Amino acid sequence: MLRRLLNIVQKDLKVYLSDRRAVIISLMVPIAIASFLAVIFGGVGGGGSKKATALLFVDQDNSPESQRLFDRLKEGKSLAPERVTESEAKERIASGKASFGVVVPKGFGAKAMGGMMGGEKASLNFLFDPSKSTEAGIYRGPVIQSAVSAVLNKPMSDYPGPIQIESTPVAKTGLTDRQVTMAHAFAGMAVQGILFGSIELAMGLIRERQRGFGKRLRSAPFNPIWFLLGRWISGAVIAMFVMTAVLIFGVFAFKIPLQGSVLGLGLTIVCSGLMSAGLGLLISSLGRTEPQSRGLSVFIVLFLNMVGGAWFPSFLFPEWVQTVGKALPSTWAVNALDAMTWRGQGLSQALLPSAILLGFAVLFVAIASRKASWEPVQA
Amino acid sequence: MLEVSGLNKSFGSFQAVNGVSFSVPKGGKLGLLGPNGAGKTTTISMICGALHADSGQIVLNGAQISPETHALRKDIGYLPQEVALIMELSCADNLRFFGSLYDLNPAELKSRIDWALQIVGLIDKKDQVVRTYSGGMKRRANLAAAILHRPALLVLDEPTVGVDPQSRNALFDAIEGLCREGMTLIYTSHYMEEVERLCDDIVIMDHGKVIVQGPPSKILELARGERRVKISFDPPYEGAAERDFELPDLGPSLAALLNDLAQKGATVTAVQTSGATLEQAFLNLTGRELRD
Ligand SMILES: Nc1ncnc2c1ncn2[C@@H]1O[C@H](COP(=O)(O)OP(=O)(O)O)[C@@H](O)[C@H]1O
Ligand SMILES: [Mg+2]
Numbered sequence: 001m002l003r004r005l006l007n008i009v010q011k012d013l014k015v016y017l018s019d020r021r022a023v024i025i026s027l028m029v030p031i032a033i034a035s036f037l038a039v040i041f042g043g044v045g046g047g048g049s050k051k052a053t054a055l056l057f058v059d060q061d062n063s064p065e066s067q068r069l070f071d072r073l074k075e076g077k078s079l080a081p082e083r084v085t086e087s088e089a090k091e092r093i094a095s096g097k098a099s100f101g102v103v104v105p106k107g108f109g110a111k112a113m114g115g116m117m118g119g120e121k122a123s124l125n126f127l128f129d130p131s132k133s134t135e136a137g138i139y140r141g142p143v144i145q146s147a148v149s150a151v152l153n154k155p156m157s158d159y160p161g162p163i164q165i166e167s168t169p170v171a172k173t174g175l176t177d178r179q180v181t182m183a184h185a186f187a188g189m190a191v192q193g194i195l196f197g198s199i200e201l202a203m204g205l206i207r208e209r210q211r212g213f214g215k216r217l218r219s220a221p222f223n224p225i226w227f228l229l230g231r232w233i234s235g236a237v238i239a240m241f242v243m244t245a246v247l248i249f250g251v252f253a254f255k256i257p258l259q260g261s262v263l264g265l266g267l268t269i270v271c272s273g274l275m276s277a278g279l280g281l282l283i284s285s286l287g288r289t290e291p292q293s294r295g296l297s298v299f300i301v302l303f304l305n306m307v308g309g310a311w312f313p314s315f316l317f318p319e320w321v322q323t324v325g326k327a328l329p330s331t332w333a334v335n336a337l338d339a340m341t342w343r344g345q346g347l348s349q350a351l352l353p354s355a356i357l358l359g360f361a362v363l364f365v366a367i368a369s370r371k372a373s374w375e376p377v378q379a
Numbered sequence: 380m381l382e383v384s385g386l387n388k389s390f391g392s393f394q395a396v397n398g399v400s401f402s403v404p405k406g407g408k409l410g411l412l413g414p415n416g417a418g419k420t421t422t423i424s425m426i427c428g429a430l431h432a433d434s435g436q437i438v439l440n441g442a443q444i445s446p447e448t449h450a451l452r453k454d455i456g457y458l459p460q461e462v463a464l465i466m467e468l469s470c471a472d473n474l475r476f477f478g479s480l481y482d483l484n485p486a487e488l489k490s491r492i493d494w495a496l497q498i499v500g501l502i503d504k505k506d507q508v509v510r511t512y513s514g515g516m517k518r519r520a521n522l523a524a525a526i527l528h529r530p531a532l533l534v535l536d537e538p539t540v541g542v543d544p545q546s547r548n549a550l551f552d553a554i555e556g557l558c559r560e561g562m563t564l565i566y567t568s569h570y571m572e573e574v575e576r577l578c579d580d581i582v583i584m585d586h587g588k589v590i591v592q593g594p595p596s597k598i599l600e601l602a603r604g605e606r607r608v609k610i611s612f613d614p615p616y617e618g619a620a621e622r623d624f625e626l627p628d629l630g631p632s633l634a635a636l637l638n639d640l641a642q643k644g645a646t647v648t649a650v651q652t653s654g655a656t657l658e659q660a661f662l663n664l665t666g667r668e669l670r671d
Contacts, residue, residue, distance in 0.1 A: 211461055211463065212459035212460060212461030212462065212463040213459075213461075213463040213464070213465075215424060215427075215429040215430075215457075215459050215463065216429075216457065216459050216463035216477075216524075217463075217480075218427075218428065218429040218446065219427040219428055219429050219452055219455065219457040220452065220480040220481070221449055221450050221451070221452040221453035221480070221481065222449045222450070222480075223449050
């Protein structure tokens with residue numbers, strides 16, 4: 001009995017060890033991910049190297065207090081205030097080009113002085129992108145601290161002071177926080193879904209190449225690159241279908257607002273599909289065997305999802321990771337989906353992300369077609 | 380029609396094909412024979428443009444073939460050793476796909492599909508998903524996919540391996556029919572009877588090399604000297620009910636043997652001869668059994 005079990009276990013372990021490269025990759029993936037997270041979250045505590053987050057500063061008061069608030073915010077280093085008008089601030093936050101802002105209303109300075117004497121408290125209005133509500137909670141603190149310090153004209157302290165702060169989510173049309181959170185989640189999951197689809201595409205391609213099927217295709221009277229291109233298109237169509245289905249489900253089940261350009265949304269979906277299918281082809285050209293490619297693909301897709309902000313809010317990451325994150329195709333896809341759904345942006349806002357997604361797609365396919373191993377694999 | 384010369388192919392440090400040369404005239408039927416691992420599949424993969432040769436030449440109708448000479452492959456029909464079909468689709472859909480690779484127009488494609496299905500005897504099952512086919516039916520569907528474009532050269536890699544006897548006969552009849560239509564054939568196998576029955580020229584390969592090429596009669600000639608005769612006795616002769624003899628020929632030598640036995644008082648009840656087979660030829664040529 002035990003012997004039988006041991007024999008089965010031994011067989012499985014032998015199979016696992018038979019593909020050395022796959023073993024190495026299977027070890028490298030968790031090690032790489034753990035190290036990556038350790039570096040990232042280890043780095044957050046150190047904090048010093050973090051670049052300041054942009055804060056749109058709307059000064060309707062023009063008082064010494066508001067001027068000092070601007071200066072204190074600047075000294076605080078975690079936020080980088082930038083003077084704009086209220087309408088500009090709202091426009092930029094609604095379109096996703098900035099995430100946070102603060103409005104210093106007329107009479108703020110005077111009221112704050114009165115508040116110190118026990119009168120009505122002065123209030124600030126904190127504007128935020130509702131898809132960044134977690135970060136908003138974190139940045140409100142420094143704003144209010146700076147305000148107290150500015151009004152008292154004293155160094156920063158934890159003294160609560162005579163200031164209160166209101167928070168206003170800024171989105172194109174009066175959406176609730178909840179709707180935005182859900183819409184953003186659906187955009188993220190739609191992109192994640194097609195990235196997992198890339199793994200499937202890659203595995204299918206590798207399996208096909210290993211079987212006699214690949215040989216049979218190579219004996220067809222034309223360049224086998226056509227099969228690769230065909231796979232690209234079919235994979236893209238499937239990804240588009242998946243994305244569309246996820247979004248339609250979101251619209252009906254969760255009332256995800258589709259307020260942007262429909263054409264822009266379509267363009268985003270098409271380009272995202274082409275990108276993810278291209279990624280699938282690329283992955284299939286990276287490993288020689290299915291286990292090897294699977295290991296690599298898990299790593300790549302996890303990276304795209306993690307750093308692309310689908311799992312962790314990007315503010316958790318150090319600056320360089322955020323910079324890398326902004327360049328990833330997954331990030332562009334999510335941002336474009338956000339813009340075309342709840343942000344209610346026009347077609348023009350879909351053009352750049354779509355062009356970039358298309359660029360990634362072409363790059364991936366080009367690498368895949370150069371590296372595609374049409375010869376049978378040698379284990 | 381096809382001229383293969385000095386073909387070499389290595390996988391890493393292992394040389395799978397080592398200086399292979401042979402030729403097939405138009406309408407010829409070449410049997411490529413050899414034990415497992417002899418290099419047959421590797422050789423024909425190169426002929427079909429699925430594999431790069433390290434060196435050597437493959438010339439089809441005067442043009443040199445390599446994986447880059449795509450258009451030349453339209454004259455070749457290739458049946459890989461493994462079943463190469465899309466398991467999720469019906470046989471008819473598979474054939475539509477493979478036919479489309481050869482630029483057949485829709486009407487032509489439709490009639491070719493019916494023709495091919497007829498030949499392999501799957502016309503009744505054509506809308507069934509291939510995954511549900513038996514092993515033999517899959518191989519037949521595989522053959523249909525290889526002949527749709529009516530290739531001038533049909534290359535079959537062990538088409539009857541793992542096939543039930545009924546399917547095997549159907550496959551075999553189909554191939555014989557195609558041969559009668561004048562297709563040039565390369566038939567890889569380690570089944571002697573098939574090659575003997577079908578081919579007018581035989582190449583025997585082993586360890587990546589061609590051991591001999593010639594018509595079946597010449598191969599049989601080489602195998603001669605070991606014609607086995609099984610003779611039965613009743614009552615037993617020298618304690619044996621039957622005995623095997625090896626004779627140089629089945630004419631005078633057999634007559635002399637029977638004569639000799641009669642004189643020694645043996646009563647012969649049956650004489651069973653087995654003529655020289657390719658199996659024996661292989662044994663004679665290489666000193667190895669064919670299916671080791
Ligand atoms: N892709 C490959 N990688 C490594 N070795 C291979 C590969 N293909 C074939 N071989 C080896 O080459 C030899 C010849 O194989 P093959 O041509 O398939 O023989 P046959 O078809 O005559 O049975 C075998 O020893 C086989 O193991
Ligand atoms: Mg073989």
